[in-house]
Amino acid sequence: MSGITKQDGPVAVTGASGYIGSRIVEDLLNQGYEVNACVRDSSNNKKVDHLIELGKKASESDVNLFEGDLFEKGSYDGAFTGCAAVIHAGATVGFNRETPQEVYDGCFTENEHVIESVKKSGTIKRFVFTSSFAAVAHPRPEGYVFDEGDWCGDNVEAYKGAWTEENISKNRDIAYAMAKANTEKMIYKMAESEQNFEAISINPLHVIGPLMTENHNQFFSWQFFIWQLLQGNNFGSLDGKQIRSDRMLWNMVDVRDVAKAHRMATESNNAKNGSRYILSATDRSGELFTWELQKKLRELFPDIKDIGGERMENNKPIKDTYDSPRSYCKKAIQELGLSTYSIEETLKETGESYKRLGLL
Numbered sequence: 070m071s072g073i074t075k076q077d078g079p080v081a082v083t084g085a086s087g088y089i090g091s092r093i094v095e096d097l098l099n100q101g102y103e104v105n106a107c108v109r110d111s112s113n114n115k116k117v118d119h120l121i122e123l124g125k126k127a128s129e130s131d132v133n134l135f136e137g138d139l140f141e142k143g144s145y146d147g148a149f150t151g152c153a154a155v156i157h158a159g160a161t162v163g164f165n166r167e168t169p170q171e172v173y174d175g176c177f178t179e180n181e182h183v184i185e186s187v188k189k190s191g192t193i194k195r196f197v198f199t200s201s202f203a204a205v206a207h208p209r210p211e212g213y214v215f216d217e218g219d220w221c222g223d224n225v226e227a228y229k230g231a232w233t234e235e236n237i238s239k240n241r242d243i244a245y246a247m248a249k250a251n252t253e254k255m256i257y258k259m260a261e262s263e264q265n266f267e268a269i270s271i272n273p274l275h276v277i278g279p280l281m282t283e284n285h286n287q288f289f290s291w292q293f294f295i296w297q298l299l300q301g302n303n304f305g306s307l308d309g310k311q312i313r314s315d316r317m318l319w320n321m322v323d324v325r326d327v328a329k330a331h332r333m334a335t336e337s338n339n340a341k342n343g344s345r346y347i348l349s350a351t352d353r354s355g356e357l358f359t360w361e362l363q364k365k366l367r368e369l370f371p372d373i374k375d376i377g378g379e380r381m382e383n384n385k386p387i388k389d390t391y392d393s394p395r396s397y398c399k400k401a402i403q404e405l406g407l408s409t410y411s412i413e414e415t416l417k418e419t420g421e422s423y424k425r426l427g428l429l
């Protein structure tokens with residue numbers, strides 16, 4: 070089956086108000102697509118005004134707002150009618166607010182409703198799902214380079230018995246990874262049995278890049294932690310409390326590249342049912358330990374006096390960081406034709422967007 074073109078009809082985007090979803094809407098409009106942007110509440114100005122503005126700026130395309138909720142069966146029927154493709158970026162991501170079971174339901178069970186609406190439309194040729202690198206990663210020795218052939222359910226013994234369906238309700242990370250992997254498997258199977266659409270996944274790693282609105286500064290998101298570093302707080306510390314480890318390998322990708330890859334997956338003749346694309350650093354320059362990230366931010370923001378990092382002693386981290394997750398965005402570049410921002414551009418423009426929003 071071939072990919073879509075803008076002549077085939079509108080593209081619907083779920084989670085259109087979100088950090089990634091908004092950039093997907095922007096990219097589609099820039100390419101001249103008509104976009105059916107699905108939001109939960111179209112009267113919430115903080116979440117939709119920037120989408121309306123994007124529509125006004127676009128010269129040859131338009132954005133139509135539709136309301137839909139993942140927890141309501143059939144609520145995307147209207148938005149998907151007549152569409153050529155759906156990009157499903159909406160999810161109950163659980164930035165530490167939802168319970169693990171709610172995360173699983175928001176990221177898996179409720180996706181069945183979305184697929185039902187896709188099947189009903191009869192016009193949709195491509196369904197592109199925002200999965201996650203969580204559906205790829207699993208315990209491996211340090212330095213292991215993950216690729217699209219990896220699944221989070223591989224090497225279950227290494228989870229010391231924790232990788233079970235019963236633990237979904239107890240562990241947010243297991244709930245999230247299993248939900249994304251199970252959704253991928255479900256959509257590929259559905260598409261195969263229906264024969265009239267193809268399902269493709271995008272698996273992003275640590276997404277950063279410029280924010281469009283203050284609402285994109287979601288608590289516990291990667292961009293939120295970059296903001297914290299730029300305010301002089303060590304990674305994972307908030308109001309003097311350590312809310313997560315300060316050591317990590319940041320494997321970063323620009324939100325605009327993630328968005329572009331979604332659209333390219335609807336268009337590409339190389340992509341097919343079951344194709345998945347990791348969106349991560351393209352090379353080692355985008356894979357930085359927290360102390361290396363701090364060094365890079367200091368170079369990029371010489372005007373900021375104090376930039377946070379991790380705990381150091383004699384200019385060295387007090388502990389080594391586990392060298393994972395390593396992975397390179399190669400398949401999306403080769404198969405979809407994606408070109409990407411440099412890590413310097415991404416970090417700089419992330420900081421600049423915080424300044425523009427008056428948050429820095």
Ligand SMILES: NC(=O)c1ccc[n+]([C@@H]2O[C@H](COP(=O)([O-])OP(=O)(O)OC[C@H]3O[C@@H](n4cnc5c(N)ncnc54)[C@H](OP(=O)(O)O)[C@@H]3O)[C@@H](O)[C@H]2O)c1
Pocket residue numbers: 083084085086087088089090108109110116137138139140158159160161162175199200201202272273274275276277285287290291
């Ligand atoms: N950011 C990352 O680093 C990253 C990495 C890997 C994968 N992902 C995936 O990327 C997708 C988008 O994430 P994001 O970073 O853009 O998060 P975000 O800014 O929080 O966006 C989430 C979107 O989902 C919508 N949503 C939440 N609950 C919903 C519900 N019950 N019904 C309908 N829509 C609902 C939100 O709408 P409201 O505006 O109405 O709340 C929002 O538009 C998610 O699937 C996430 O798992 C993100």
